[in-house]
């Protein structure tokens with residue numbers, strides 16, 4: 236059973252859902268969420284309208300074992316499972332009703348390579364719906380095009396594979412974003428996550444006194460291409476997230492000697508130097 240904590244007002248309003256540790260080795264979400272829950276419990280914060288539901292740890296076993304997942308990536312092929320066979324299927328069945336009923340979803344993550352915090356938004360038609368929310372989170376970089384690049388990669392057999400928590404919540408009408416708060420172990424990720432939750436509570440009208448002055452100048456990067464680690468290999472240099480790379484530059488080399496050459500000038504997105512074979516190694520994107 237997942238730990239689920241809700242604070243609600245009698246006044247109608249937005250139902251906000253905040254998730255942590257969808258990936259078990261991403262610890263800034265649980266820390267930030269527990270900090271905010273503590274402030275509600277202490278009476279420092281109260282909900283003026285609507286409700287907020289927190290799930291500090293969405294994948295408890297992976298969290299205990301400090302792993303991304305146990306048997307199945309909880310953020311891929313997300314759906315209700317009538318016949319759950321894997322550990323994460325049971326978690327999906329617990330999380331699905333929350334994702335289906337929320338109006339706004341904030342899903343807090345971190346990533347492997349060092350670099351700045353950013354948020355993912357959905358398709359271009361969702362830009363005007365999701366970017367004001369992202370700006371309120373105090374995150375100044377938005378990345379998008381993930382789903383399209385994922386689908387175009389050719390390695391994905393089942394289209395439902397690209398369905399994560401945000402995609403599932405959007406399908407059920409929510410405004411949704413994933414905030415990536417920096418490197419997994421960077422202590423600066425926790426305050427980033429706390430500010431994001433505070434911003435969400437204010438933006439949704441739940442705790443208006445948390446509202447703050449924002450500049451809405453978002454930097455934007457579109458993911459154009461996903462690279463799977465099809466076989467053993469390594470990066471040409473210790474890439475950091477959003478490092479610039481030039482067309483023709485060697486990004487990585489397979490152990491058999493074949494090089495991956497950057498097909499255009501842009502940025503490397505979420506490079507994962509310790510990626511196992513058969514998973515997402517890195518993405519290439521361009522600024523817009």
Ligand SMILES: [Zn+2]
Pocket residue numbers: 257258261344345
């Ligand atoms: Zn993650």
